[in-house]
Amino acid sequence: MRWRIALTIFRKELLETVRDRRTLVVMLILPAVLYPLLLIGFTQVASHQVSQLYAMEGLVAVVGEIPETLTEVLAVDAEKPAADQLNLKLLQLEQSPQAPETLGHDAEDPEIDAVTDWAHDVLKNAQAHVILVIAGDSEERLEREDTSSIVILYDNTIDESRAVNDRLFTLLQSYRKTVVLERLAKHPDLSEGFFFPLRIFDENIAPSYKRGGYLAGRVLPMILIMMVLLGAFYPAVDLTAGEKERGTMQTLLTAPAQPLEIVFGKFMTVFCVSMASAMANLVSMAAAFAWVARDLPGESEIAFRIDAGTIGMVFLQLIPIALLFAALMMAVAVFARSYKEAQNYLTPVYMLIIIPVTMGALPGVKLVGFTAGVPVLNIVLLMRDLMTEPPRPEMMTLVLIANVGYSVLALVVAVRIFTTEQILLGGNGGLGDIFRMRPTLGGVRRATPMLSISVFCIALVVLLYLGTMVQEVNLIWGMVVTQWGLLLAPALVLAMALKLDVRETFMLRMPSMWGWVAAIILGLTSWAVLGTFTSWLQNLVLPAPAAFEQMMEKALGLTDADYPDPLLLLVFSLSPGICEEFLFRGLIMAGLRPVLKRWSTILLVSLMFGIFHISIYRILPAMIVGIVVTLVAYQTRSIWTGVLLHVINNATLLMVSRHSMLKQGPADVPQVDNPSFFLPVPWQGTEVRWPVMSIYIVLFAAGLIVLMMSTRDQPEDLDIAAVPAESP
């Protein structure tokens, strides 16, 4: 690459971008106006609402007799200065139901249910804000110095109801204290401390910047990331699809500049605009917050740390993420032939990025080793930390390294795409071809990538809703119905309805003898090798909670001695072995094989297979097993090796776990001292028994070698070669 040329392109692209008023508006003017307006407007509206809420008279519908003492307490409250008043009014509505004669220890009391329906109506019709239920025996209980229960019914989703509930609660506390003091008067031998043994204070000691940072840390990173994304969006589309649409792409391609120089020049432009946009947003946001904080009295919740140092660190961390977005957006947008098409292609990318952004706002999601490796999520969490915690250099480094890695990867992909001639010229071979649903190619009806992706999405949704529903009715037979009825049958029907070449789609050909041998060896050893490896990896990355493991054990019938082995084998080994294979290594892989390289196909199919297991704790194990199964089916060009491997793997894993568990007995019985010799890891232990394990590893490797040796003569792109080229 000649830097002089790349810089020439960069300078020109930047100049032209800056001259575009749309970019300037999005980049600078929008953030400059947006934050002050949003924040100041929002604060004013919010404080107006809050003051309205306080000024409002709280209406309390009372069910039952209003105790005299309560009325007195209320009267005392009414004499306080207006600002300190609870401002409540007790009502007795006309159609008020009969109060329960007595109430138990909690609000779950069945007697309350009768009142609840009526209470819903009262709240809905705004006749009162909360309902206070006082049992019929209340007065009498208090008289004989017993405990009486009072229940407040309110609706947490109605702001007024929530606010009045808080006020009523305060009032009832005064009421309770009054009652206690009355009792004390009758018992001179008892001190006040007898009734109030503890005074509990809780004080939020978080410094104000941290409190503010906690709030801001949840909102600001999201907005910033979205703005970096938006900042990259316009130039990325403009410099790729926009250039094609305007016809300047070809002009540029006739000049003696290498694709790498062109990509680099454009990429740097998108990156700079995106960073400038982020910076403008950051500065405007900080200024607006400072302005609002200035207006608020004393120790404000909004005061938060967004000083020069924080801005600097956030800026530094934004660099790799802007690089990543720039490369990603350009790599996708370059497929499009027009502005509009590019916007269509980028919408899913946008949505994909929003997922980790919103995940960052979930409670309990923290910046740890694992989350530091998740792109976008890591930066959201890191920014949140920077606003509340002292900086953690090791995490900052980790996030930086991870994001630099991702951005380099995205850039490499972008360069590869850019150097594909048809894509740059906007002719054939763009994304449009991949999105075609009509599965015809060279006279043979074939599945397309779009079909594969659609089938996967539909199967996922079906599994999620219908599958769960039937499995709730009966776990074991629900599984069978899901596998055969909801996954296999629709896949076969769809293939026939689309008149696909069934033999080719489902790879219904017999493998060679060595193919069979490889599948059997791998099937018999994968549970030990991959099972140990994946559980080690899973513990490292995202350890599954014990509750999840127990749920899985129960779901698989592992600990239930009543289930006969053959039944479990049918349900969890044979059924998935056949049905999932036809779906994944059959229909889904068929659409991807012709357009992707071998390993891209295998990894994508396995990833889908992992996701299909609908649990964040099962994606990784299922995906890793999926890679081996997909590899075997792909190499042998036969679904049957995949089926065999899948069945054997599930069967061995199931039987080994089940029998180890049954032998071990309930948790409180001491562990069996003498675990079976063939277990590579003692059951529920962690120490790997390497002599045993190495035998499995050697056999597993032998299986892979047999597989690759027996299929090495296969042309890699058999599927494409099999299709005759159409004449013009």
Next chain:
Amino acid sequence: MTETKESDILLEAVGLRKEYPRVVALDHLDLAVRAGEVVGLLGPNGAGKTTALRMFASILTPTSGRAAVCGFDTSTDALKAKQQLGFLSGDTALYKRMSPRETLRYFGRLHDMEDVLIESRSAALIERLDMGDFADRYCETLSTGQQQKANIARTLVHDPPVLILDEPTVSLDIVTGSFILEAIRRARAEGKAVLFSTHIMSEAEYLCDRIVVIHKGRVCAAGTCDELRARTGAVSLAEAFLQLVGETVDIDTSSDNPEISCVGE
């Protein structure tokens, strides 16, 4: 026609072929253009003209065969080949928010020219093409004719020995169209090799020293205008062309451009 020698060949194709997954766009094209010669590539829509020209310009890579500009292979030595080349087509638009002068500077730099040279060369082209009035206005504000002048200047800024023009007059009015044809004649006089594609027969008759007719990706005839007419016994090139491609095809045989059509060789 200027006298030429074998050693003057500036643009050459040998067995040039381009395949797409479902189409063979161009098959076995042999072609040579010498210095001071204008060769016309004629063919109906979709004949493979643009594919051929894009391979000469290193925008597309040939599936087999080779193309060379001034002896530089267009796929293995693409940068050097592009340095020797000026490419203009109906699709090569200009940057809207840059002035013609900035455009010339940009492309001059992409051709790795010294800034001093770029400035003097731009000034000369602006003067010669009478662009002084609009050389510093954004291209988006220019008329089609002005844009096309700027585009020609862009093609010539690095003074390339070879010009490739892909239907350069398409969608232009008579005045601008003839302006371009004049530019081509001038380039020939300066000793440049010009390969240009068109489906306007009158243009080809007016300009070309030799004509190569391609149809469905294959060369179906080659020779001077007179040779083609003589071979087919046709009166006009348009008639000859129709006979050569052997079917009714979508070509522009109209003579609505009298200034051009009345001028013969």
